[in-house]
Amino acid sequence: xxxxxxxxxxxxxxxxxxxxxxxxxxxxxxxxxxxxxxxxxxxxxxxxxxxxxxxxxxxxxxxxxxxxxxxxxxxxxxxxxxxxxxxxxxxxxxxxxxxxxxxxxxxxxxxxxxxxxxxxxxxxxxxxxxxxxxxxxxxxxxxxxxxxxxxxxxxxxxxxxxxxxxxxxxxxxxxxxxxxxxxxxxxxxxxxxxxxxxxxxxxxxxxxxxxxxxxxxxxxxxxxxxxxxxxxxxxxxxxxxxxxxxxxxxxxxxxxxxxxxxxxxxxxxxx
DNA sequence: ATGGGCACCTGGCTGC
DNA sequence: TGCAGCCAGGTGCCCA
Numbered sequence: 001x002x003x004x005x006x007x008x009x010x011x012x013x014x015x016x017x018x019x020x021x022x023x024x025x026x027x028x029x030x031x032x033x034x035x036x037x038x039x040x041x042x043x044x045x046x047x048x049x050x051x052x053x054x055x056x057x058x059x060x061x062x063x064x065x066x067x068x069x070x071x072x073x074x075x076x077x078x079x080x081x082x083x084x085x086x087x088x089x090x091x092x093x094x095x096x097x098x099x100x101x102x103x104x105x106x107x108x109x110x111x112x113x114x115x116x117x118x119x120x121x122x123x124x125x126x127x128x129x130x131x132x133x134x135x136x137x138x139x140x141x142x143x144x145x146x147x148x149x150x151x152x153x154x155x156x157x158x159x160x161x162x163x164x165x166x167x168x169x170x171x172x173x174x175x176x177x178x179x180x181x182x183x184x185x186x187x188x189x190x191x192x193x194x195x196x197x198x199x200x201x202x203x204x205x206x207x208x209x210x211x212x213x214x215x216x217x218x219x220x221x222x223x224x225x226x227x228x229x230x231x232x233x234x235x236x237x238x239x240x241x242x243x244x245x246x247x248x249x250x251x252x253x254x255x256x257x258x259x260x261x262x263x264x265x266x267x268x269x270x271x
Numbered sequence: 272a273t274g275g276g277c278a279c280c281t282g283g284c285t286g287c
Numbered sequence: 288t289g290c291a292g293c294c295a296g297g298t299g300c301c302c303a
Binding site: 032034074075076091108109110111112151152153154158220221259260 | 280
């Protein structure tokens with residue numbers, strides 16, 4: 001599910017509920033996520049005040065007084081803010097109970113999400129230390145992208161989904177960004193011309209920002225912390241529009257498979 | 272170093 | 288109605 005816009009929407013949605021609150025307790029109903037939730041995490045985190053809630057790539061970082069909780073939503077995860085007294089539903093694996101009486105409830109049917117603990121700088125954690133620059137930061141520019149694409153024979157779509165090179169862009173936004181840049185997803189990264197990188201960078205940033213503005217994209221499971229879907233789905237140009245006419249040139253949108261993931265593009269607009 | 276394929280999991284949909 | 292097969296927003300790991 002969640003790519004950068006959905007994770008950022010989640011961060012913004014839960015921030016008012018968690019900022020400066022004390023974590024009263026953490027209830028782990030199902031520790032078997034992508035990695036087992038450390039048995040000691042509830043004990044370690046309880047009683048600490050939330051100093052800051054950050055996002056790095058698709059990870060949410062809860063900085064506490066003496067350690068950080070690292071949370072990833074995986075494919076089907078979502079976090080909701082609700083009263084701690086509400087009865088849990090299936091797949092409500094974790095509750096982070098706050099001193100306000102509210103809780104953050106983590107629901108994740110497929111259990112590809114994760115919840116980890118570190119006392120070090122979380123950015124040096126093995127899962128985070130090799131992540132590429134944030135796509136909405138100044139560091140991510142045409143020079144950067146052309147440099148990392150140089151000599152890479154992978155398809156440009158797969159390059160965009162390699163978190164060591166570009167973060168936050170998943171299966172939806174990779175297809176969408178390439179559409180807006182007018183670039184075929186199948187082209188080798190090495191074959192992208194120098195003058196195409198500015199448009200590609202611009203498209204990635206534009207798509208991510210626009211999706212954040214709409215509260216993300218809901219295809220199936222994703223809901224924001226208020227339980228509401230994201231509305232960017234209506235603004236998708238190619239994703240899950242197989243056979244439908246391109247919104248620009250009316251050519252039917254095509255679907256192919258790259259790296260075992262569906263890719264969508266317009267044969268008319270993307271060269 | 273790079274790239275390809277698999278694995279982890281559940282649920283919803285399709286078609287026989 | 289039942290069920291097998293396929294697909295889904297991520298990403299670490301193993302292998303060539």
